[in-house]
Amino acid sequence: MMNKKELREKYRTIRNQMSRTQVKANSIKIMDTLTQTEFFSKSQELFIYVSMNHEVNTLDIIKYAFKKNKRVAVPKVINKTTMCFFYIDNLQVLSRGTFDVLEPPTQSPAVLTKKALMVMPGLVFDTTRNRIGYGGGFYDRYLEKKTSDKIALAFDFQVLSEIIPTSNKDVKPDTIITESQMIT
Numbered sequence: 001m002m003n004k005k006e007l008r009e010k011y012r013t014i015r016n017q018m019s020r021t022q023v024k025a026n027s028i029k030i031m032d033t034l035t036q037t038e039f040f041s042k043s044q045e046l047f048i049y050v051s052m053n054h055e056v057n058t059l060d061i062i063k064y065a066f067k068k069n070k071r072v073a074v075p076k077v078i079n080k081t082t083m084c085f086f087y088i089d090n091l092q093v094l095s096r097g098t099f100d101v102l103e104p105p106t107q108s109p110a111v112l113t114k115k116a117l118m119v120m121p122g123l124v125f126d127t128t129r130n131r132i133g134y135g136g137g138f139y140d141r142y143l144e145k146k147t148s149d150k151i152a153l154a155f156d157f158q159v160l161s162e163i164i165p166t167s168n169k170d171v172k173p174d175t176i177i178t179e180s181q182m183i184t
Helices: 004-016 020-035 038-042 059-067 138-143
Strands: 045-048 071-077 083-088 116-120 124-126 149-153 175-177
Touching (some): 004 124, 020 038, 045 059, 059 071, 083 138
Parallel strands (some): 045 071, 045 116, 116 149, 149 175
């Protein structure tokens, strides 16, 4: 079995080889599944990453959440170990920040509670919901003492049947949604 670094490199490469058309079509299926879950419908707030490159597109999910009158919070990297979430009320307030990711202004800090749904990114998962992120540990640190529902979005090929290497600091999502399945 490959180590975390090797898995990250391999699956980032595979994902980046997807066509924009594939990313868009699969992202629509994932959004449809997510927005029909009880997690989504019962949440009052959505804590969600802003997609980049060939990640599952979250911009349409964010727009849909606005239409459903949910408060939306997106992350901003504060320093080498800290990420915080801030509320936004439209996508135009985002600007390029750390890692060239679109980030929010810092006027409205958000606090993750049980009435929020956390949507997390990742590069590689397994069928027992283990997750390998991008290597910074930002989500693991942010979520270590939080109790909201957590959903990860991924494409089918990012979910492996064999168990991936993890540590006791790695936070598992409650559910993984891909274009063809929901793993709980």
